[in-house]
Amino acid sequence: MVIDRLIDAIKAKDGNPSVIGLDTCVDYLPDGMREKCVNLSESGKRITDFNFALIDAIKDVVPAVKVQVAYYEQYGVEGMAAFRDTLAYAHQAGLMTIADVKRNDIGSTASAYAKGYLVPGAPFESDFITVNGYLGSDGVKPFVDQCKANDKGIFVLVKTSNPTSGELQDKQFSDGVTLYDSMAGLTDAWGEELIGKYGYSGVGAVVGATHRRQAELIRAAHPHLFFLIPGYGAQGGKAEDLAVCFRDGIGGIVNSSRGILCAYRKDKYASYDFAEAARMAAIDMKEDIKACL
Amino acid sequence: MVIDRLIDAIKAKDGNPSVIGLDTCVDYLPDGMREKCVNLSESGKRITDFNFALIDAIKDVVPAVKVQVAYYEQYGVEGMAAFRDTLAYAHQAGLMTIADVKRNDIGSTASAYAKGYLVPGAPFESDFITVNGYLGSDGVKPFVDQCKANDKGIFVLVKTSNPTSGELQDKQFSDGVTLYDSMAGLTDAWGEELIGKYGYSGVGAVVGATHRRQAELIRAAHPHLFFLIPGYGAQGGKAEDLAVCFRDGIGGIVNSSRGILCAYRKDKYASYDFAEAARMAAIDMKEDIKACL
Numbered sequence: 001m002v003i004d005r006l007i008d009a010i011k012a013k014d015g016n017p018s019v020i021g022l023d024t025c026v027d028y029l030p031d032g033m034r035e036k037c038v039n040l041s042e043s044g045k046r047i048t049d050f051n052f053a054l055i056d057a058i059k060d061v062v063p064a065v066k067v068q069v070a071y072y073e074q075y076g077v078e079g080m081a082a083f084r085d086t087l088a089y090a091h092q093a094g095l096m097t098i099a100d101v102k103r104n105d106i107g108s109t110a111s112a113y114a115k116g117y118l119v120p121g122a123p124f125e126s127d128f129i130t131v132n133g134y135l136g137s138d139g140v141k142p143f144v145d146q147c148k149a150n151d152k153g154i155f156v157l158v159k160t161s162n163p164t165s166g167e168l169q170d171k172q173f174s175d176g177v178t179l180y181d182s183m184a185g186l187t188d189a190w191g192e193e194l195i196g197k198y199g200y201s202g203v204g205a206v207v208g209a210t211h212r213r214q215a216e217l218i219r220a221a222h223p224h225l226f227f228l229i230p231g232y233g234a235q236g237g238k239a240e241d242l243a244v245c246f247r248d249g250i251g252g253i254v255n256s257s258r259g260i261l262c263a264y265r266k267d268k269y270a271s272y273d274f275a276e277a278a279r280m281a282a283i284d285m286k287e288d289i290k291a292c293l
Numbered sequence: 294m295v296i297d298r299l300i301d302a303i304k305a306k307d308g309n310p311s312v313i314g315l316d317t318c319v320d321y322l323p324d325g326m327r328e329k330c331v332n333l334s335e336s337g338k339r340i341t342d343f344n345f346a347l348i349d350a351i352k353d354v355v356p357a358v359k360v361q362v363a364y365y366e367q368y369g370v371e372g373m374a375a376f377r378d379t380l381a382y383a384h385q386a387g388l389m390t391i392a393d394v395k396r397n398d399i400g401s402t403a404s405a406y407a408k409g410y411l412v413p414g415a416p417f418e419s420d421f422i423t424v425n426g427y428l429g430s431d432g433v434k435p436f437v438d439q440c441k442a443n444d445k446g447i448f449v450l451v452k453t454s455n456p457t458s459g460e461l462q463d464k465q466f467s468d469g470v471t472l473y474d475s476m477a478g479l480t481d482a483w484g485e486e487l488i489g490k491y492g493y494s495g496v497g498a499v500v501g502a503t504h505r506r507q508a509e510l511i512r513a514a515h516p517h518l519f520f521l522i523p524g525y526g527a528q529g530g531k532a533e534d535l536a537v538c539f540r541d542g543i544g545g546i547v548n549s550s551r552g553i554l555c556a557y558r559k560d561k562y563a564s565y566d567f568a569e570a571a572r573m574a575a576i577d578m579k580e581d582i583k584a585c586l
Contacts, residue, residue, distance in 0.1 A: 025405065040416060070398055070405040076416025080373045102397050104425055105363055106455040106523075112318065112363040123333060123369025132397055134427045135453050136460035160428050162399040167429035168475060172467045179472065182461060230399075 001196035002127055002153040003204070003226055006096050007250055009063035015249055016286040017293075019064040019098065020278070021230075021257030022051050022086060025071045028261050030274050044078035050274070051086040054261070055093050057275035061282045064096035066228075066255050067126075084124055091125075098228065099126035102157060103143075104135055111142040118146035118154075128153040130206060130228070133183055137190070144190050144203060153194070153202035156187045158218060161208025161231030170214070180214060184222045191224065198250060200226040207245065209237025209254065216244040219251065227252030233259030233285070239292040249293045256285055294489035295420055295446040296497070296519055299389050300543055302356035308542055309579040310586075312357040312391065313571070314523075314550030315344050315379060318364045321554050323567050337371035343567070344379040347554070348386050350568035354575045357389035359521075359548050360419075377417055384418075391521065392419035395450060396436075397428055404435040411439035411447075421446040423499060423521065426476055430483070437483050437496060446487070446495035449480040451511060454501025454524030463507070473507060477515045484517065491543060493519040500538065502530025502547065509537040512544065520545030526552030526578070532585040542586045549578055 010017050024047045026037045033050060037043040055065065067090070072083035083099075090097050103113040116122055117129045131154045133140050143154050159169055159180040169180040177185070184205055191203025201224045207215050209231035218225065227245045231237035233256040245252040263281035264274040272280060303310050317340045319330045326343060330336040348358065360383070365376035383390050396406040409415055410422045424447045426433050436447050452462055452473040462473040470478070477498055484496025494517045500508050502524035511518065520538045524530035526549040538545040556574035557567040565573060 023402070068398075068402060068405075070396070070402045070409070074405045074409040074416070076409070077370055077374045077377055079416070081370045084370055102425075103363070104395050104397075105361075106453065106528075109316070109361060109363045112361075112367045116363070116367040116369070123367070123372070132395075132425050132427055134425055134450060134461065135455055136457035136462070138455050138457040139453075157427060160399065160432075162428055162431050164429035164431040167479070168427065168472070169429070171475065174465045174467050174469075176467075179461070182464065186460070235399075 001194065001202055002151050003194070003200050003202040004196035004198060006064065006253070007198050007200065009096050010250070010253065013061065013063045014286070015290060016062055017246070017250070017252060018062055018254045018256065018282070018285050018289055019066045020058055020062050020260050020282060021066045021068060021255045022054070023068040023071045023257040024051055024261060025074070030264065040075050040078040043075045044082040048082045048085050051082070052089050053275040054278050055090050055095065057279040058282045059093045059095055061279060061286065062095070064098060064253060065090045066098040066100050068100040068257065087124055087126055097126045098128040098130070099124060100130045102130050102132045104132035104139055106135065107138045107142055110139050114142045114146040118143065118150055118152040120150055128155060130155045130157065132157050133186060137186065140190055147194060147202055153204065155204045155206050155228040156183065156190070158184045158187060158205040159207050159211055159214045161210045161235055161237065165208065165211065181218070181221065184218050184225060188222055188224060195224055200224055204228060206230065209242050210235055212241040212244060219245055229254045232256050239288045242289060243292045246293050254289055260285070294487065294495055295444050296487070296493050296495040297489040297491060299357065299420070299546070300491050300493065302389050303543070303546065306354065306356045307579065308583060309355055310539070310543070310545060311355055311547045311549065311575070311578050311582055312359050313351055313355050313553050313575060314359045314361060314548045315347070316361040316364045316550040317344055317554060318367070321551070323557065333368050333371040336368045337375040341375040341378050344375070345382055346568040347571050348383050348388065350572040351575045352386045352388055354572060354579065355388070357391060357546065358383045359391040359393050361393040361550065380417060380419055390419045391421040391423070392417060393423045395423050395425045397425035397432055399428060400431045400435055403432050407435045407439040411436065411443055411445040413443055421448060423448045423450065425450050426479060430479065433483055440487060440495055446497065448497045448499050448521040449476065449483070451477045451480060451498040452500050452504055452507045454503045454528055454530065458501065458504065474511065474514065477511050477518060480518060481515055488517055493517055497521060499523065502535050503528055505534040505537060512538055522547045525549050532581045535582060536585045539586050547582055553578070
């Protein structure tokens, strides 16, 4: 099962429960590459070059990459080609892939999205995608159906890492359950047939590192949910806050994007090129997180 | 303001408050076109041909088209080229464009999406996009900021048309307000600086035609929200259910996708080619809706 493969990949990488977020935009590129981004086509090519070098540098350190499609969509069709090629290159490099797309729609339309990502040979084939569950079960079912058919997985947005996520997600329904906990409960149900040998389901949850109390509550109430954990690093989430997401060293995978992609701009890594700096930062992130589990 | 331009376009098209949804997939194409879709590139080209012919046929009947990106993403980069070209062709034909993308993310990432759609010259430039507000205000703000800067608009998912939309959206918070109504309240706040001459905001709401009671409640409580109304036709929504969304003939725009795209397969329009059948069906839809307002 895909979730077992992800956990096995974490174990195989020295128990490193982290994922590098390839939120690559032109602004993050080193000067020499950024200057060449004079149009969409050149931007797409330089972003692809950057990602390929980064993947080569970190592929023996981390088990997975997360590719955030928004950063590619903004460069149009040419950006989407970079998105496609990055997912394929990471897969060839032996990394698990998470397409962070937060797609959501009514059933017939969700089926079309699922065909784009979760079917063998799909144009943007990934091991996992992220999904927004606001539409309820029949909007998520087409994704789950493809997960079952093709050994793929999804992460449903439960408690997001952004500052105002509580505005709706933390509100309590009249039955005493918060919106985020209601979403976690639905996510449990969607994934109940996809639980693997470690007790986690291929239908997991996005739970931000920036909201420790909620993460702790979700972990306690939803033992089968594997967490995709954004918010570490640039967004302010600390390794010590992440420990509540894990049991016996497993239970989630922590994402860092800007902190790794732009590591070469930090004093600590300034003597390295961008790819080597990313590798050093990824190793430091691993040690930081593992020390707290 | 963009919302005034949309309402003026409705008035200019004989008061036709309907939008054609270009949810074009290979399965919907006539036999002669479908047979040529042997790969992604050919699929993208035939879908583009179909859309261009359809736009030519309906451009004097309807004020706008809604292009559902899922149907293009499933054909990869080649599909996204068809999406881009369809939006551009519709704009050139004088139609308002709604990119139905339901995008959502944390602020920095939402900014990237907004650059893809809501900036002049953006790769997928549209007059409006649809947005999912589950992340709360800071996830929506980047879209609203671009709306203000560039005279664009968004429709926030409030009460969706799918059968299980009530699973979460109809649940009542402990303050007595439902999730969909809480979302409508936030949408009001997001759009308060974008209210045009007709009293409607450029930050509107997606409200399904299939849930009449909720539509009526939202209309009464949120007078500034202009509705994008899916669910008419193939999804089961009836014109008489739509009347509650309108006041004095304005207040929303009703979408039909499959009912128009595949009109040529219905007995009633079988003697016409697909484009002419779509035109006839669009005229029939206009009469059906106008009779109920």
